[in-house]
Amino acid sequence: MPxxxxxxxxxxxxxxxxxxxxxxxxxxxxxxxxxxxREQAHHVLWLYALDDKxxxxxxxxxxxxxxxxxKSPLLAALAIVEFIGPCRPDPKxxxxxxxxxxxxxxxxxxxxxxxxxxxxxxxxxNTMDAVxxxxxxxxxxxxxxxxxxxxxxxxxxxxxxxxxxxxxxxxSLEGARPTFVxxxxxxxxxxxxxxxxxxAVLSRNLGKRPGGMARMVMTTNAHxxxxxxxxxxxxxxxxxxxxxxxxxxxDVLYDCVEAPPDVDMVDEDSLRESLRVAYGDxxxxxxxxxxxxxxxxxxxxxxxxxxxxxxxxxxxxxxLDPAEVDAATLADAITPDGGMIALGFDGAKSDDxxxxxxxxVESGHAFVVGVWExxxxxxxxxxxxxxxxxxxxxxxxxxxxxxxxxxADVAYWESYLDLWSESFRxxxxxxASPKHSVAFDMRTRLRDFTRAAEFTHAxxxxxxxxxxxxxxxxxxxxxxxxRPNNYGVGFGKTAxxxxxKVDAAAAMVLAREARRVSLEAGVMEKxxxxxxxxxxxx
Numbered sequence: 001m002p003x004x005x006x007x008x009x010x011x012x013x014x015x016x017x018x019x020x021x022x023x024x025x026x027x028x029x030x031x032x033x034x035x036x037x038r039e040q041a042h043h044v045l046w047l048y049a050l051d052d053k054x055x056x057x058x059x060x061x062x063x064x065x066x067x068x069x070x071k072s073p074l075l076a077a078l079a080i081v082e083f084i085g086p087c088r089p090d091p092k093x094x095x096x097x098x099x100x101x102x103x104x105x106x107x108x109x110x111x112x113x114x115x116x117x118x119x120x121x122x123x124x125x126n127t128m129d130a131v132x133x134x135x136x137x138x139x140x141x142x143x144x145x146x147x148x149x150x151x152x153x154x155x156x157x158x159x160x161x162x163x164x165x166x167x168x169x170x171x172s173l174e175g176a177r178p179t180f181v182x183x184x185x186x187x188x189x190x191x192x193x194x195x196x197x198x199x200a201v202l203s204r205n206l207g208k209r210p211g212g213m214a215r216m217v218m219t220t221n222a223h224x225x226x227x228x229x230x231x232x233x234x235x236x237x238x239x240x241x242x243x244x245x246x247x248x249x250x251d252v253l254y255d256c257v258e259a260p261p262d263v264d265m266v267d268e269d270s271l272r273e274s275l276r277v278a279y280g281d282x283x284x285x286x287x288x289x290x291x292x293x294x295x296x297x298x299x300x301x302x303x304x305x306x307x308x309x310x311x312x313x314x315x316x317x318x319x320l321d322p323a324e325v326d327a328a329t330l331a332d333a334i335t336p337d338g339g340m341i342a343l344g345f346d347g348a349k350s351d352d353x354x355x356x357x358x359x360x361v362e363s364g365h366a367f368v369v370g371v372w373e374x375x376x377x378x379x380x381x382x383x384x385x386x387x388x389x390x391x392x393x394x395x396x397x398x399x400x401x402x403x404x405x406x407x408a409d410v411a412y413w414e415s416y417l418d419l420w421s422e423s424f425r426x427x428x429x430x431x432a433s434p435k436h437s438v439a440f441d442m443r444t445r446l447r448d449f450t451r452a453a454e455f456t457h458a459x460x461x462x463x464x465x466x467x468x469x470x471x472x473x474x475x476x477x478x479x480x481x482x483r484p485n486n487y488g489v490g491f492g493k494t495a496x497x498x499x500x501k502v503d504a505a506a507a508m509v510l511a512r513e514a515r516r517v518s519l520e521a522g523v524m525e526k527x528x529x530x531x532x533x534x535x536x537x538x
Contacts, residue, residue: 001255002046005097006057010106011045012097013086017106021085021140022077025133027284034134037281040074043255047078047217050104054089061217061253062186062234066278067307068285071219075182076130078217082180083112083153083163084144088213109213112161113178117202118185119193124165127184128152131163168194168376173201177208181216187223187231192499197376199230222258222306225314225322226478227500235312259309265294265301278310319453319480319491319505320460329474330466333365340527341401342518343369344510345394345408346442346503347385347416350374354385355504356393357473359511361404361518364459366508367468369397373501387416394420404429404523405514407440409506414439429526430518440510447487452513454488459512467508476504 015036022034036044049057063071081087086106093105116131118124128151135141135148147156154162166173181202189195206214223231238254259274271294272287279285294304305311314322335341340361347354356369370393372385397403405428408417417439425437432440442449459465467473479500480491493502 001042001253005042006046006049008050008103009045009048010050010086010089010104011041011048012103013095013106014044014048014081015041016095017085018077018081021138021143022080022134023136023138025073025076025130030133031137034077036074036077037070037283039257039280039282040070043074044078046253046255048087048106050089054091054104055212056215057251058253059212059215059251061215061255062220062238063217064220064222064231064235064254064256064310066259066275066310067221068290069279069282070284072127072184073130073134075184075217075219076127076134079114079116079127079131079163079180079182080134080140082109083114083161084108084140084146087180109161109179112180113176114163114180115176115178115182115202116163116165117167117181117183117198118165119168119189119195119198121165121167123185123188124167127182128163128165168198173198174205176205177214178202178205179209179214181206183216183218183230185220186218186234187220187227187229189230190228190499191373191376192501194376195230196233222310222312224302224306225312226318226320226325226475226480228475228479256310258311261311263309265305274309278308314478315481317481318478319482319489320457320477322478324460324463325467325474325477327463328460328465328467329469330365331469333360333363333367333466333468335360335363335365335367335401337400339401340404340523341397342511342514343394343397343403343406343408344507344512344514345406345413346506346510347390347409347411347413348503349412350384353472353476353501353503354390355472355476355507356390356397357504357507357511358397358401359508359515361515361523363466364464364512364515365466365468366473366511368470368473368504369393371470371472371504373472391416391419395423398424398427402527403427404527405432405518406438407432407510407514408438409510410439410441411443429523430514430521432514440513442506446485446490448513449509450485450487450490452509452516453490455516456509456512457489465512470504473504473508476502477508480505 019033024030024032024034047061051057065071088107088109089104090107094102095105097103116124116127132148145156147154152162152164206216220231223229259278263274264270275287275290290308300316302313302316305313341358342361344357353373355371357366358369359366374380374383421438428437431437480502481494483490483492494500
């Protein structure tokens, strides 16, 4: 957040209007006039700051604060402002701030459509409940002729305009033209929940409104790295803005306060002081109760850090450190046509992903040959992996590069593995198993796969490998969770039905194992002695 106060903002007008027309929704002060905390007011003033052309300085905002800080009530209040309040700059009028400085006044949106977006129906209606509670005893119902219903708020005289909840499954989502969108809990908006597709549709819809005044404000707790959520995407975009990598560095408002990074979680005094920093002036938060939650023996320490200290930390059972994954990315590494590679394959039928990952035999650099994931939204119904495309990608890889080994998991793809073995067996240097040149059954070879996973884990920790910055590969690596077994520590999904896939990570481990076995068997030396066009023989 910028320091100080904006030079020009309609926020002062909005703060005054809210104190008249919005009511406290719950607690001991329920029904009393709404009052912003200083931190909330600071957010409002900057959210409605204007540039030199009289337009909003920020086209999107992210509010990332600790659980219970007051994100949802604040955004519910702003939804009401955007529906009937002075939410658009009026250059013909002005107001004074408490210091006596003049600022532009606001005016209502002429045809407001405010959407309360969430990935679940329950979450969407939770936010709508706050809107309804702020209005039911407000003079706004009379002064603005409002019909406050259970599912939406609209004008009683039939004028166009409403506040409505929407989710990824809302049939009319694509064609709407909202003036304001509240995107709630975006740390839950993943590809699997339809969140990425919904965020993209909402952003496009906002762009349909003339004048560039339609905007989206997102709320989030600190995300879990690697889960591939919109919350994580917004955080990484913020880092690009902060570092200067982004082309535009001033049009996204990222409002975040974290507890000090050096907090001693064991020292209760240190923890309490850090919580005071994270929660600021949210005086309603019972810090004693929060500390009891953190110290509960059943609590996950990483989750406690994310929810209450607002720290972005990996899950306690993460297989890889997300920072190590990021550090391993190398964008410009290219394996030339004809170069030696080892392939790994992990396939699925419909729900899980299917991935082909290659490893350059000489350098060890891993890159994605092909990956297929279940799409979001309506296209997901009945979707199956396009097997012809996968088969073509495998065959193209053998045509383009010198594939010395191909380790492919057996599940769901037995017939294709037999075809690939028949087609490419002669050119392979190493068999995937004693009985099959391609098939590597991860179900029956758990010991071998676990060992391969541990080699890969060590390579990440030591900075001894590089990977292509493919977003799906990176996401699957960060999604992977530690899975101890009788042979060591492997990895897997968070749960069997989890939408956070790991198949590209598994394919990469198989490719690295194929490369390792080939190197130990002397593939570099033997290839150097071979004549052009000569094949390996088992």
